[in-house]
Amino acid sequence: MQITLENPDYRYICRGVSAAGVMVNTREITRSFLLGPNVLVENWALSDMRIPDPTAWNAVVELKPALFILGTGSIQIFPEPRHLAYFLQRGIGFEVMDNAAAARTFNILAQEGRNVVAGFIVSI
Template structure:
């Protein structure tokens, strides 16, 4: 599926498919962190089962601008992490929305296009 940006100066998810996401036309096959403030970083976790609190703690230092919301893409299907893993974000009053990665891509584009301070943490693998 192809997506089109309302604001071309933002990192925008243009397309996605099984095992990949295209951001500003460049295809990515590894999990990543994407911030509306401009950061695009690899996220060193390929599988949902490998997630640890440290993966979510990493999100706090990804952007110089504190996000108001983290959109967590859990992979090809919706899966929720234990609440304790999100404690670092909750303590900083950062909201967390969990959805499958494809829905997270669409949601990130909408929120970033509205000028919201959003960060997407996307598991691209299984």
Template sequence: MKLHVDNNPSLKLFTSHGDGYVAVNLERYTTHLLVLPDRVEPDWTRHDFAALEQQDFAHLAACGAEIVLLGTGPRLRFPHPSLQQPLMAAGIGLEVMDTAAACRTYNILASEGRKVAAALLIDTP
């Protein structure tokens, strides 16, 4: 699915997504990644969903966002509440959704100038 591109070339936005990939500013990624309005961090975690650790969420808490969108792949899955402790302690909101919804929501919030991060788990088909 193609997504609308903002006119600000320095803003990191999702330009497409599909089975096993997302594209940010037309660059394709096939591994887990963290996207913020000013940067992309490939491989923000080396774990799949079932193996996520509190350390992964501590990394998200330190990224400078006010809200983190966790894209859990093609289907919605909720992480154990204990994993979210670093985000709660930092006062950072967490929204969990499938990856396609996370891409769309991130683009809207980033285009509005919000301090948002999209932490995506990319499942290999």
């Protein structure tokens, strides 16, 4: 029986989530960030879902995802409907979940080769 290592077709994977941050590959990121299968944008402008910065959404759109997953920290916090509308008007799917669920969902969709971007809110 031959065993070979099969590397994924993408660079980034979420390996864990804690109260302090999100483990991406071998590094724990402790500030809000955007993650695509082949892109990592650190120090994302969105750090508190209760006061969303509209310019933070522009950074997501620039990555041209088909689906945007928003991880809102340790609990799921839904943004106002106008924020959802921002993405839907641009033809981008939008899902909201806590960071742990967002990490799991991102990994599955990245493995399927989907054009997904996840935004993780990490409070300092």
